[in-house]
Amino acid sequence: MRMSDKDVTILAIESSCDETAAAVIRNGRECLSSVISTQIALHTEFGGVVPEIASRKHIEKITPVVDEAIRMSGVDLKDMDAIAVTYGPGLVGSLLVGVAFAKSMAFALDKPLIGVHHIEGHIAANFLTHPELEPPFACLVVSGGHTHLVVVKDYGEYEILGRTRDDAAGEAFDKVARAIGLGYPGGPKIDKLCKTQGNPHAIAFPQAKVNGSEYDFSFSGIKSAVLNYINQAQMKGEEIDRADLAASFQHAVVSALVNRAVGASKEYGFKTLAMAGGVASNSYLRKMMDEECEKAGIKLYYPEPILCTDNAAMIGAAAYYEYIKGVRHGYDLNASPNLKLGER
Amino acid sequence: MIVLGIESAGLVASAALVGDESILAEYSLNSKNTHSQTLLPMIDEICRAAGIKENMDSIDAIALAAGPGSFTGLRIGAATAKGLSFALKKPVISIPTLDAMAYRLYGVAGLVCPIMDARRSQVYTGVYEFKVESDKTFPEAVNIEPNMVMETVMSQRPVAVAELIETLRAYDKSVTFIGDACHLYRDAIVEGLGERAHFAPCFMSRQSAAAVAGLGMIYMANGAVGDAFTSDLEYLRPSQAERVRDEKLADKKND
Numbered sequence: 001m002r003m004s005d006k007d008v009t010i011l012a013i014e015s016s017c018d019e020t021a022a023a024v025i026r027n028g029r030e031c032l033s034s035v036i037s038t039q040i041a042l043h044t045e046f047g048g049v050v051p052e053i054a055s056r057k058h059i060e061k062i063t064p065v066v067d068e069a070i071r072m073s074g075v076d077l078k079d080m081d082a083i084a085v086t087y088g089p090g091l092v093g094s095l096l097v098g099v100a101f102a103k104s105m106a107f108a109l110d111k112p113l114i115g116v117h118h119i120e121g122h123i124a125a126n127f128l129t130h131p132e133l134e135p136p137f138a139c140l141v142v143s144g145g146h147t148h149l150v151v152v153k154d155y156g157e158y159e160i161l162g163r164t165r166d167d168a169a170g171e172a173f174d175k176v177a178r179a180i181g182l183g184y185p186g187g188p189k190i191d192k193l194c195k196t197q198g199n200p201h202a203i204a205f206p207q208a209k210v211n212g213s214e215y216d217f218s219f220s221g222i223k224s225a226v227l228n229y230i231n232q233a234q235m236k237g238e239e240i241d242r243a244d245l246a247a248s249f250q251h252a253v254v255s256a257l258v259n260r261a262v263g264a265s266k267e268y269g270f271k272t273l274a275m276a277g278g279v280a281s282n283s284y285l286r287k288m289m290d291e292e293c294e295k296a297g298i299k300l301y302y303p304e305p306i307l308c309t310d311n312a313a314m315i316g317a318a319a320y321y322e323y324i325k326g327v328r329h330g331y332d333l334n335a336s337p338n339l340k341l342g343e344r
Numbered sequence: 345m346i347v348l349g350i351e352s353a354g355l356v357a358s359a360a361l362v363g364d365e366s367i368l369a370e371y372s373l374n375s376k377n378t379h380s381q382t383l384l385p386m387i388d389e390i391c392r393a394a395g396i397k398e399n400m401d402s403i404d405a406i407a408l409a410a411g412p413g414s415f416t417g418l419r420i421g422a423a424t425a426k427g428l429s430f431a432l433k434k435p436v437i438s439i440p441t442l443d444a445m446a447y448r449l450y451g452v453a454g455l456v457c458p459i460m461d462a463r464r465s466q467v468y469t470g471v472y473e474f475k476v477e478s479d480k481t482f483p484e485a486v487n488i489e490p491n492m493v494m495e496t497v498m499s500q501r502p503v504a505v506a507e508l509i510e511t512l513r514a515y516d517k518s519v520t521f522i523g524d525a526c527h528l529y530r531d532a533i534v535e536g537l538g539e540r541a542h543f544a545p546c547f548m549s550r551q552s553a554a555a556v557a558g559l560g561m562i563y564m565a566n567g568a569v570g571d572a573f574t575s576d577l578e579y580l581r582p583s584q585a586e587r588v589r590d591e592k593l594a595d596k597k598n599d
Contacts, residue, residue: 045589046585046589050583050585052415052583052584052585053583053585053586055415055416055419056415056419056577056579056583058419059419059422059423059426059577060576062423062426063426063430063572063573064573066430067430067573077431092416093415093416093419096380096416096419096420096423097419097423098423099380099423100380100383100384100419100420100423100424100427101423101424101426101427101430102427103384103424103427104384104387104423104424104425104426104427104428104431105427105428105430105431107384107387107388107427107428108400108427108428108431108432109431330385331384331385331388332381332382332384332385333381334378334380334381335380
């Protein structure tokens with residue numbers, strides 16, 4: 001929904017983990033440009049993101065990435081209405097690069113500065129892919145660092161129904177992928193393997209319930225069950241079918257996500273459910289969620305895959321609604337690695 | 345010419361606007377607050393106070409203390425300098441942190457030795473001397489005025505304190521120390537160098553963005569300028585993860 005008579009064009013910057021990204025977004029819904037420089041190859045040999053290496057890469061990449069996003073958008077820098085940046089949650093050293101760069105640009109050009117919550121960005125990615133989507137709706141946010149089930153009551157207004165008590169869903173994918181020798185990043189590797197191979201019902205892994213909170217998640221139990229399974233097989237000298245193991249693990253995680261998201265939508269009477277975050281591009285999750293939502297008469301939305309990974313377009317989309325509300329940050333804006341959803 | 349200096353390599357955050365003849369405005373803060381929250385408001389303040397906030401285009405270049413130092417502190421300074429440089433389309437001048445600290449002690453007789461705490465019993469340091477003339481070339485010799493050169497005797501690096509003291513004992517010259525490691529190693533230094541050791545007094549004992557900007561002007565005159573795209577930091581140390589990996593690889597080789 002357009003909320004201003006005048007076009008609003010926002011330059012957005014994202015550097016919360018291992019992607020340096022910039023984008024130019026018009027009216028919160030139209031992506032004029034989006035540039036992502038990923039560091040995956042750099043961290044692969046370490047089996048995961050190394051914060052100091054990530055930070056060093058961000059400072060190298062930030063200017064070329066922002067410059068390319070501006071050039072591709074065709075909008076002159078002086079015609080931007082605001083500069084938006086992710087200020088949390090994430091890796092503090094990574095966040096600081098984007099925050100300091102965005103702040104000094106805003107200062108030099110005398111433009112409004114808008115700090116954006118990374119998860120709110122992921123949710124807003126849906127607005128770019130689905131121009132008709134408007135709050136209220138339920139949303140499952142699943143990534144390498146986050147697993148949240150939230151109600152998007154209005155733009156920028158959230159109620160958290162459930163969250164993970166231990167590992168994020170994507171983190172469990174990474175750890176299991178490492179254990180079975182698939183390497184980093186685990187999510188896409190498991191997804192790819194299981195598209196053509198593996199029986200998701202070969203091994204029954206537990207779907208942990210969290211006492212007293214119906215919509216919270218726990219994935220460390222599933223992860224431990226997988227690791228135990230591998231250890232026991234090794235002790236017995238048995239060969240493991242990696243594809244069966246990966247598919248069964250993926251089935252357990254995805255079932256937990258789908259059951260809670262669809263269950264909560266039914267209980268709270270939402271006919272609209274969205275997904276967001278890197279794991280939202282997992283094809284097994286999309287398939288199972290499509291099927292269950294269809295059965296329940298719920299309309300399901302998820303962003304196109306490129307908007308599921310970390311990107312700045314989603315930050316520009318979320319920033320638009322903050323801009324309309326008059327949210328502005330000062331030059332003392334700091335990185336906030338543990339920023340809570342909905343916190344201002 | 346006006347150069348904006350930025351220094352956030354150590355505990356001190358410092359920003360300065362320097363003209364051809366003098367400092368226009370300088371703001372240094374030695375507090376526990378993070379540079380992320382203090383540095384840009386300080387730059388804002390000096391630009392307002394000096395009356396150039398409405399005309400940021402009058403800044404000709406941004407000079408940055410580009411390492412070594414605290415990794416995070418360096419990046420806050422670099423991201424700030426790059427954002428300004430990119431937005432204002434002005435060059436970035438990367439200045440070695442220790443060189444700018446030494447420049448603060450312009451004209452001091454004998455050797456000048458800035459020391460910053462680098463943890464693990466090491467300091468980031470370098471050894472410099474102000475001389476009438478030098479055989480070296482820029483940037484090992486920086487011509488400050490026709491008859492005064494700052495010469496780099498030992499270029500900046502991380503060194504164990506004991507090793508630095510041994511190195512300095514070999515010179516028969518007085519040594520003036522500056523920097524936040526002075527209070528940590530003062531006793532060891534005095535024990536090693538005796539009466540030859542001097543320490544910069546409080547009003548000039550820490551990093552200064554004005555010195556960074558001042559040295560930046562000389563770098564500019566020598567054509568040593570970069571931009572927001574190409575300017576790099578000098579960490580002088582790999583990340584912990586790379587160090588551990590390299591040590592493992594070296595162990596394997598030796599096996």
